Amino acid sequence: MAKIEIEIDGKMVRAKPGEMLISVTDREGISVPRFCYHKKLSVAASCRMCLVDVEGAPKPQPACSTPISEGMKIHTQNEKSKSSQKAVMEFLLINHPLDCPICDQGGECELQDVAVEYGSDVSCFSEGKRIVADNDIGPLIQTDMTRCIHCTRCVRFGAEIAGIMEMGGTGRGDHLKIEPFLTEGVTSELSGNMIDVCPVGALTSKPFRYELRSWQMNSTSTIARHDLVGSNINAQTYKGNVKRVVSGDNDAVNETWISDRDRFSYEGLSHENRLLEPQIKIEGQWKEVGWHVALDYAVKGLTSNILNNHQSDQLGVMASKTSTVEEFYLLQKIAREIGSENIDYRLNIKNLDNTAKLESNIKLGGLEGVDHALIVGSNPRLEQPMINHRLRKASLNGTSVDVINSMKFDFNYQLNSENIIAPNQIASTLAGVLSSVLASVSIELPDYLQSIKVSKESASIAEKLNNSDNSVIVLGEHVVNAENSATIVNLIAQIAKHTNSTTLNLSTTANSLAAELTGFVPGSKGMNVNAMLESDLKAYILLDIYPEYDFHHADKAIDALNDKDNFVISLNGFKNDIVSEYSDVILPIAAFYETSGTHININGDMQSFAASVVAPGESKPAWKVFKVLADLLKLPGFNYVDSTQITEEVSHQAHNNHLHNENIDLSITSDNINIIWQQSPYSIDALLRHSGSLQQTKIGKLNFAYMNASVAKDLGVSADSKYLGVPVVITDAVADRCVFVNANKATQTGGES
Amino acid sequence: MISDQAKKQIDAWVAKYPEDRKSSAVMEALKIVQAENDNSLSAESIQDVADYLGMPGIAAAEVATFYENYNHKPVGKHVIRFCHNISCMLNGSDDLISHLEDKLGVKTGEVTKDGLISVKKVECLGACVGAPMFQIGDQYYENLTAEKIDEIVDGLK
């Protein structure tokens, strides 16, 4: 669009016609005060703080809702602007308690800053101020609603971004109150952003309440590692502790929002359960020792168990999905240098011969531009909140969304269709889609599709994909352990190919893309995790693994690791009894925020971060531990001084020697009851499981095995009993022949069916 | 719980708006539901209306608490809606409200023991020309005085 010229404070400025004045002044660095305006929210124009003088207009105009036009002359600093801003400020402060000394927002408060700059030091108002009673709206957000200035940012955030309107303005005039309705409080997975958008101290962080002043803390920018997005965050630290996390800006990644999971997980860092000292087990007794002793012991163990006997292929290494690029890379390098390719991170997969490859070839920003999306096996809102946010934006712009899931979830946007079927049947539905797609482009059906009957649902899903120019197929986590999971993935790849759709693979989360890129997968001569567990290996190095949560075959894993003849080196951030039971050495390692490292997100961005704080006690960043261990083992090529040298090396030699199953086999049509085992969103890694406030939320308490009445009958459970250790909920929201488990605790079985 | 009959009435309003704008009928729907619940709305019934119209509970609550037409506490058979906005206030509504309260032995917002009458302060009813004034049911009573109020109230059955 052709640009036009306007004059602001005597300076000529070019801008797009129709742009709001405030975005022009913001871009030009001209300061205009505001409260209700927020660049990512709709314009409310209710606070009137942004009044400026527009020549020709009789009254001052709100910059946030005045579209510019050619030749406009604006004065932001003249008497007319200044006096109206001052008057508005006076009104805004009428009911504000001015209790800055006891307010958590003090020092980082927009109201305070603007009042100092634009307000007056006397007020004509001498009457009593109103007081607003507070409700408890949940464990994350502290309210002090007497301070609220009714800017409605939090209300609009809920309605527009979080997608559930939880806050609202009840009453009118000076009885207006911003509050949630009824008693549930605020439950959204993105709720913490309300704290960031609130310009005053009405909504502040509850875990951080009365802790510190903003100016006492240092802020370091870092990357959140709980999902595939790698949201940019700022860790605010004081005397070596992370005290609060706020969102960072990065339009290509998380825009300006972050999930509650990313915001509040830091609480786990100071949990009493942190592992602080290296320990070795001598004759069954744990002994805390110095690093030298522990590492010597580890090297000795490896030497006597495998190296001396030339049994280097008897080493198995495994790591948690949340590990950094550097950690994955160094650990696999140690294994390969020693001579073992038994390397794996896919601990939660039931059958690793039944996995297939699906690329993600669309970026987060691109998601907003698709015109159709098909989601298979995912509850994106809770599993990948920031990706769901993009999908929601797309949907608000008219994108249609079809879903094939095994349970009805609470989507915060309209679905075109929601097909609720057991994982067993997803393959046949997708086969129907593929068959219908191929028929429409007159491609001959391959043998495996010959006998497939195309259901009405499949046909309509196919039609949507066919008719759209820019569609995406999103694959989630729920089908990874389906009996025909590889088939499902391969069908999706085929459908995408023939409908020119992009694909987004959300089937494994956290930093698993880094695991793939660094070659943290079994090599051609190596074993995958499940094979390792069956092979009585002589030695293991385990990075941040908590078996009762992490392994699909948890019982088997614990048994295998407990074998008396093996030597297990565990690196963990938190104490865990089962780990103590089977390990011979436990090395305390730095958690999130305490180590430098790199996360790879779904865009393929390698986002590196520095440590925000030093790890507590004797714990050390795992990459440094690996480096020293490698040196002690006299392995070549570990002369790194800092972690950036590692990432450089990684980008030069990306392994990807993974064997994938490319079969499509539609013959598996068993009638077994399918179990989808999902660790609840706030329990997917050790740090989250130790973050107290998150665990108190509604999402944190998700610990249910959902099934319908007939499945419950078959399994012999009822609404007040437990299934696999998880309380049963009987509901028709789940597909027949299927149990959907959202567990926030470990069970003895870890999801074994 | 919204009765089937109320649902029918609400549907008639919903039909007047575009299909994806069901929530436009919220004011009428609240009125209908209030009418069948002794003229007041509980939080649950507001939520019921919201659910029925497919809108967030808080959005319906915003409407229900904004307008004076909706009651959130039990009310009497007759609700005296006394204007206390600027014109009426300048013409002595404060004193008259006190008078009325004394006469009935209740405060604004309360119901007389016999359940017959309750008093509610409301904002300008657009009858400033006859200030001070109040409304009972559909009827406006203007240019009020203490005597006139006594007479009107005594006549309420």
Ligand code: SF4
């Ligand atoms: S609570 Fe904060 S964000 Fe919400 S309306 Fe009040 S001042 Fe604005």
Ligand code: FES
């Ligand atoms: S910022 Fe413009 S009116 Fe509030």
Ligand code: FES
């Ligand atoms: S002020 Fe009472 S009717 Fe207008």
